[in-house]
Amino acid sequence: MGVVNVTPDSFSDGGRFIGFQAAMAHAKQLVADGADVLDIGGESTRPGAHPVTIDEEISRVVPLINALWNEVDVPISIDTLKPEVAEEAFKAGASVWNDVSALGYSPDSLGIAARSDADIVLMHMQGEPRTMQSSPWYEDVVAEVESYLLERAQAAVGAGIAPERIWIDPGIGFGKTLDHNLALIRATDRLASHGFPVLMAASRKRFIAALEEREGIEPAPPEDRLGGTVAVHLHALKNGAAMVRVHDVRAMKQAMRVVQALG
Structure with a gap:
């Protein structure tokens, strides 16, 4: 899954692809580099980020999704927690909803997801982006994240979303310390054992620098x-992750190709 941030303030590449032409060129390059899915986001969820309005987010992502739907042959994911944005993205051609709130941000989220034919990525986040890294705390991070994701998956099924459309993401860096992140990455096989495909999204995240x-x-x-990004994602794939979300698609695909050739 290749990352396309149409934002001025994302932690890694904020502002680089805010313009339509720059975002289009970047998205097409990610596909050329081997992306299997494009994940389009119009609101930063980095630590300390402030929300944007629904209309602003829609104006950033929907024209891009509509244009890409006509020009690329890979599924398009909308990275948003707002159901109104997701609904407009589906109309424009998105077929995946990647939601950092696990469909918990709005009472409308479950219903809109159920009425769509989209795959749904349910992610764990402790708190909300503006404050999530202030003082994250867990008694048992793996058990608590696992329990939360399974509860949200059951809520999604209860709302009418087919189980085979549901993915889970432990939310690396979203309300977690370095040790929390490492514990969750080590537990990829445990998270994958419940039958829902796991998306691992650790690309360029702060915990890599925290190890240094x-x-x-x-x-x-x-x-x-x-x-560090490649190391985390190769480990996750080896231990049951079904997809990785990355900024550097070519390097990740190259690493995967070498590992596969080595058996």
């Missing part, structure tokens, strides 16, 4: 976290 800080090394900025 822990060792007294100058922490890498987001654009220099490719090595």
Whole structure:
């Protein structure tokens, strides 16, 4: 899954693809590099991010999705927690809803998801983007995230969403410390054991630099976290993840190709 952030403030590439032409060119390049899905987002969910209006988010993503639907041969995902945005994205051609709130942001989310034919990615987040990294705490992070995701999956099924349309994502970096993130990545096989495909989305995230800080090394900025990104995602794929969400599609596909060739 290739990331297309049509935002001015995303943690890694905010502002680079806010213009329509830049976003189109980037999305097409990701497909050329081997992306199997394009994930289009119009609102940053980085730590400390502030929300944007529904109309602003729609204006950022819907024209792009509509244009891409006519020009690329891969599914398009809308990365939003707002059901109004998802509904407009479906009309424009999106067939996946990647929701950091696991369809919990609005009372309308479950119904709109159920009425669509879209696959649904349910992600775990403790708190909300503006404050989620203030003081994340769990008694048992793996058990609590696992329980939450299964509860949200059952709520989705209860609302009429077919189980085979449901994916789960442990939400790396969304209300988690370094050790929480590492524990969840180690537990990929446990999360995958429940029958819902797991999306692992750790690309360029802060915990990679936090590992360097822990060792007294100058922490890498987001654009220099490719090595850690590839390591996490290869580990996750080996242990049952069904898809990885990345900024650097070509490098990730190259790494996967080599691992597959080595058996």
